[in-house]
Amino acid sequence: MRVGVGGAAACFLFTLSGWPPARAKYDSGTVETDEKWVFLTKFCFLATKGQINYHIRYPQEKYNVNLLFYHDEKSQWPSVYKNRSKDCWSKEAVAAIEKNQLFNLTQSFPLSGCQVMEENGINYTDCQRGLGFKSARERWWFLAVSNCMGGGIRLDYKITMTNGKTLWRRHFSANQIGIFEVNMLSIILFIILFGISIYFARK
């Protein structure tokens, strides 16, 4: 696996400009809000293959929820995050403008992998899907959920994000792989220098 310096730098730059590096590659939680649009999680994907698996479940009531994917280009995430001049609909439109970045979490939208399940007398929309990510460079992806119709968002989610298939690297964000390799290099350099200094100390 090649870790491009340019791509890693892009991930670092994003980190410096306000988003801390993603640590947890497994994210789960409950959203319970009156907001119409909520940020869920983010991940830095390598230029090679990355994968997201999501499992999202919410009570099937009057409203439906959409899952939105944004990447780190200026016209995408930076244009919607904390942008007060964009309402929920225009934030959805930014994701929808590119192919396969807006998933209606309903049974009638086959791509999203949703089923209706009854449990304790309540019908839930239960969505599970794995998505492969491939792009020309390393980039951040940001996930949000929305319900622009109003009535709030209540859901449970489990999201796993991985880079490639090598076991010891699987759960690192691309930017952390960079850090890991820099650390290994400093340890090796340290051992070499330590060896040399012992050698001269004994002379």
Ligand SMILES: *[C@@H]1O[C@H](CO)[C@@H](O)[C@H](O)[C@H]1NC(C)=O
């Ligand atoms: C915020 O949204 C407005 C309206 O869509 C847009 O003109 C502006 O460029 C956005 N701000 C940023 C920082 O992208």
Ligand SMILES: *[C@@H]1O[C@H](CO)[C@@H](O)[C@H](O)[C@H]1NC(C)=O
């Ligand atoms: C999916 O959601 C968008 C935005 O809310 C909406 O415009 C569209 O009609 C929905 N599509 C389906 C198939 O439900």
Ligand SMILES: *[C@@H]1O[C@H](CO)[C@@H](O)[C@H](O)[C@H]1NC(C)=O
């Ligand atoms: C759940 O959905 C099924 C099939 O759509 C329906 O027959 C049933 O009445 C629903 N149950 C509740 C509690 O809404």
